[in-house]
Amino acid sequence: MPSLARPGLLKLLRRVAASVLAVMVLLWLADRLWPLPMPGDDLARVVLAEDGTPLWRFADADGVWRYPVSPDEVSPLYLEALLAYEDRWFYHHPGVNPMALARAAWLNLRGGRVVSGGSTLSMQVARLLDPHDRTLAGKLRQLWRTAQLEWHLSKAEILQLYLNRAPFGGTLQGVAAASWAYLGKSPKHLTPAEAALLAVLPQAPSRLRPDRHPERAQRARDKVLQRLAEYQVWPAQRIDEAREEPLLLAPRQE
Numbered sequence: 001m002p003s004l005a006r007p008g009l010l011k012l013l014r015r016v017a018a019s020v021l022a023v024m025v026l027l028w029l030a031d032r033l034w035p036l037p038m039p040g041d042d043l044a045r046v047v048l049a050e051d052g053t054p055l056w057r058f059a060d061a062d063g064v065w066r067y068p069v070s071p072d073e074v075s076p077l078y079l080e081a082l083l084a085y086e087d088r089w090f091y092h093h094p095g096v097n098p099m100a101l102a103r104a105a106w107l108n109l110r111g112g113r114v115v116s117g118g119s120t121l122s123m124q125v126a127r128l129l130d131p132h133d134r135t136l137a138g139k140l141r142q143l144w145r146t147a148q149l150e151w152h153l154s155k156a157e158i159l160q161l162y163l164n165r166a167p168f169g170g171t172l173q174g175v176a177a178a179s180w181a182y183l184g185k186s187p188k189h190l191t192p193a194e195a196a197l198l199a200v201l202p203q204a205p206s207r208l209r210p211d212r213h214p215e216r217a218q219r220a221r222d223k224v225l226q227r228l229a230e231y232q233v234w235p236a237q238r239i240d241e242a243r244e245e246p247l248l249l250a251p252r253q254e
Helices: 002-033 076-086 098-111 121-129 136-152 155-165 175-183 192-203 214-230 236-244
Strands: 046-048 054-057
Touching: 002 136, 076 121, 076 192, 076 214, 121 136, 121 155, 155 175, 175 192, 192 214, 192 236, 214 236
Parallel strands: none
Antiparallel strands: 046 054
16 A cells, blocks of 8 residues: 555655746746836935034935935834834744734724734835735735745845835935934934834824824824833833823924
8 A cells, every 4th residue: 555655645746846846937937027116226315414413405306305224223212113013023924924914804894994904014115115006906916016025135124125215294205304304313313202103104194294283193102102012012111201202393304
């Protein structure tokens, strides 16, 4: 019996290997035919003083304010708030988090409306690079771009794209532009409350603009602080102090 079963098993293994190889070839071809639309060098120009304070700032050709920044040039508080609120498993999932998608689907079904999206940071970056309609075809396109992001870029590079491309209301894109425009400071020096505020603004940049809807923005900020408390990312004293901090904006200077 073992001698009869062995040829059948080998045949099955060959079929599986051939199928895997065929899928890999098809994915390689698709990646070549529809390459990832990486952004060009379209960041705004910034002239800095010796201490890093911008002396002059310029928008890009489309009037968008987008200042280059890397993860190590942003406050760790902001990164902690962002990942805790948007994508706790960013460094562990392959671009898509099945558990988050299933949870979002259940919450939306139970609520009878869209109350949670389930998108990872990688999926959000994919949508920023290649906008699409909120249809099934659009979602499949987003998943494909997400896979390409994870194939071609490191997690640090994906995070940097988010930091520089996330919408913050009006013509502001990226956490550095938002931090200077709304708070008058570098994103490296955010308070816990400010970090939580900037972490949530891209979820609804027009509806949560702190210069136009401060009360709404503060409520959203406090939701982030609540999430940080639930996950025990920050100590209770830091969160309590952040909740008490008023929403103070700098005079608008883009």
